[in-house]
Amino acid sequence: MRRFTTWLCLFIFSALVPSGLLGQTQPAASKPAPAEQQKSTGAKTGASLLHPETLKAKAPDIYEVQFVTTKGNFILQVTRAWAPLGADRFWNLVKYHFYDGVTFFRVLLAPPFVVQFGLTGSPTVNKAWTDANIKDDPVKQSNVAGTITFAMAGPNTRTTQVFINLGNNSRLDASGFAPFGKI
Numbered sequence: 108m109r110r111f112t113t114w115l116c117l118f119i120f121s122a123l124v125p126s127g128l129l130g131q132t133q134p135a136a137s138k139p140a141p142a143e144q145q146k147s148t149g150a151k152t153g154a155s156l157l158h159p160e161t162l163k164a165k166a167p168d169i170y171e172v173q174f175v176t177t178k179g180n181f182i183l184q185v186t187r188a189w190a191p192l193g194a195d196r197f198w199n200l201v202k203y204h205f206y207d208g209v210t211f212f213r214v215l216l217a218p219p220f221v222v223q224f225g226l227t228g229s230p231t232v233n234k235a236w237t238d239a240n241i242k243d244d245p246v247k248q249s250n251v252a253g254t255i256t257f258a259m260a261g262p263n264t265r266t267t268q269v270f271i272n273l274g275n276n277s278r279l280d281a282s283g284f285a286p287f288g289k290i
Contacts, residue, residue, distance in 0.1 A: 155203045156232045159239035166198035185288035190244035193287035225268030236267050244285040250276040254286035
């Protein structure tokens with residue numbers, strides 16, 4: 108975790124892929140191709156991503172997402188009980204490749220604060236999600252280093268942008284930022 112802040116800010120995502128439930132593997136038919144074989148230039152603009160209202164699948168209780176980056180890979184473990192609505196939204200976005208090819212666009216290092224991502228390379232897809240807000244989850248976990256949380260512009264405004272806490276940001280807890288996973 109000590110090197111987390113240093114190398115995390117250098118990443119550019121090549122793909123985000125669900126790696127299945129802990130202790131289980133996905134059926135072979137649903138496993139994504141390795142990052143080297145994927146040709147991702149941003150979110151795939153299929154009908155699903157253009158209609159956020161259709162992406163309402165319930166996430167598993169615990170799941171992992173592998174971040175494949177230009178500087179190495181890391182795993183995020185999502186725990187639905189921490190923030191069910193946030194975990195479900197993230198599950199659907201990852202499942203439909205919303206985050207493929209995205210980059211970090213906000214990195215605040217001094218003091219260690221957050222690294223943020225969640226805008227695709229497709230303006231059409233970003234526009235479709237602009238008003239696709241989800242309600243706030245109660246804060247059950249603290250915003251400590253390594254936790255991931257949805258960004259928001261006020262109550263009930265979470266859409267697609269998320270941030271990873273680089274330091275102890277427990278002061279965000281009182282503002283309603285509900286972590287849903289941890290690296």
